[in-house]
Amino acid sequence: MDFDLLKRVLVAIESRGVKYAIFGAVALNLLGLARATEDLDIFVAPEEPNIERLKLALRDVFDDPEIDGIAARDLLGEYPAVQYNPPEGSFHIDILTRLGEAFSFADLEVERVPYHDVTVTAVTARTLYRMKKDTVRLKDRADAELLRERFGLEPD
Amino acid sequence: MPVRKFRSVEEMNQPTWRQPADPQLYRAIAFVWELALRTNPRRFPPGVHKYRSIDEMSRVQEQRAIEHARSLAAGRRGK
Numbered sequence: 001m002d003f004d005l006l007k008r009v010l011v012a013i014e015s016r017g018v019k020y021a022i023f024g025a026v027a028l029n030l031l032g033l034a035r036a037t038e039d040l041d042i043f044v045a046p047e048e049p050n051i052e053r054l055k056l057a058l059r060d061v062f063d064d065p066e067i068d069g070i071a072a073r074d075l076l077g078e079y080p081a082v083q084y085n086p087p088e089g090s091f092h093i094d095i096l097t098r099l100g101e102a103f104s105f106a107d108l109e110v111e112r113v114p115y116h117d118v119t120v121t122a123v124t125a126r127t128l129y130r131m132k133k134d135t136v137r138l139k140d141r142a143d144a145e146l147l148r149e150r151f152g153l154e155p156d
Numbered sequence: 157m158p159v160r161k162f163r164s165v166e167e168m169n170q171p172t173w174r175q176p177a178d179p180q181l182y183r184a185i186a187f188v189w190e191l192a193l194r195t196n197p198r199r200f201p202p203g204v205h206k207y208r209s210i211d212e213m214s215r216v217q218e219q220r221a222i223e224h225a226r227s228l229a230a231g232r233r234g235k
Binding site: 001002003029030031032033034035036037038064066067069070074078079080081082083084085086087089090091092094096099100113114115116137146150 | 171172173174175176177178181182184185186187188189190191192193197198199200201202203204205206207208209210211212213214218
């Protein structure tokens with residue numbers, strides 16, 4: 001992932017007033033653990049105007065007609081997980097409106113955190129821990145354990 | 157960079173947490189990401205891809221990662 005390109009994406013998302021929350025590996029980085037990653041995971045509020053704002057934000061950064069393929073009817077309907085891979089190709093943006101039955105946007109505990117000189121919205125350490133602890137991927141469960149130790153979280 | 161001493165390999169391998177807003181955190185993030193780009197360059201298929209669940213999306217990503225690793229390994233064997 002390119003640090004400055006991600007900053008441009010986040011500045012655009014903030015400027016367009018998108019209701020969102022970063023989770024996944026970028027959130028882990030924001031909490032203080034530098035970790036390689038190839039994607040930006042964002043939860044977005046499941047509202048059509050919000051999806052349109054997100055598309056505008058992406059168009060601010062990427063001159064890519066493919067962005068029109070991000071459709072509110074998908075994210076609010078049968079496809080709650082949409083991946084956008086920009087033309088430059090070295091990273092992707094995973095956009096979610098639901099995470100199984102366990103999490104919806106309204107359920108997330110979020111906080112405003114710095115990403116260098118930008119302030120962004122990310123899930124809290126506790127929410128990130130809850131998201132990672134029961135997944136099948138060993139890496140996620142290891143991350144959950146690191147979060148539990150670092151932030152003194154109690155296992156559910 | 158100063159010399160750091162450890163009492164065991166386990167201690168050496170502990171993750172280094174930094175405080176949010178600490179400039180060292182963002183230097184470390186930029187360094188790690190740049191290193192990953194240089195040592196393990198990936199090319200994701202451009203465009204928009206839709207999935208019925210995060211599990212389905214994760215399965216596709218894992219499969220792509222496996223194919224990428226195989227391709228890298230084959231490339232190294234071919235050198």
